[in-house]
Amino acid sequence: QVQLVESGGGLVQPGGSLRLSCAASGFPLSNYAMSWVRQAPGKGLERVSYINYGGGSLTCVDSVKGRFTISRDTDKNTLYLEMNNLRPEDTAVYYCAKERAKFTLCHSVWEDLGQGTQVTVSS
Numbered sequence: 001q002v003q004l005v006e007s008g009g010g011l012v013q014p015g016g017s018l019r020l021s022c023a024a025s026g027f028p029l030s031n032y033a034m035s036w037v038r039q040a041p042g043k044g045l046e047r048v049s050y051i052n053y054g055g056g057s058l059t060c061v062d063s064v065k066g067r068f069t070i071s072r073d074t075d076k077n078t079l080y081l082e083m084n085n086l087r088p089e090d091t092a093v094y095y096c097a098k099e100r101a102k103f104t105l106c107h108s109v110w111e112d113l114g115q116g117t118q119v120t121v122s123s
Contacts, residue, residue, distance in 0.1 A: 022096030
């Protein structure tokens with residue numbers, strides 16, 4: 001059974017940093033592409049970034065390029081999102097997503113989502 005458990009969210013001031021974690025179980029992280037997806041208040045879900053099974057990654061949202069970094073630890077079966085220089089517009093619920101296959105694209109449909117972790121950027 002696939003389980004994705006996110007943690008690390010919270011309230012941070014503009015310019016601050018957070019590191020989100022996603023503990024995966026029920027499948028090996030190294031065999032699938034994985035993504036971070038977010039939903040801002042009143043908006044739909046959007047894929048922020050993904051990492052393919054081989055470790056290659058891509059940022060899908062232009063506004064976070066150079067600020068957010070996706071990574072994984074296959075020994076710990078854990079996905080991460082390092083977020084720096086946070087802005088109020090980054091406020092959202094952030095979800096970890098397991099993709100359907102080894103590769104994905106920015107507009108592909110994911111297979112499973114975790115329960116999410118709230119990130120609020122405010123002074």
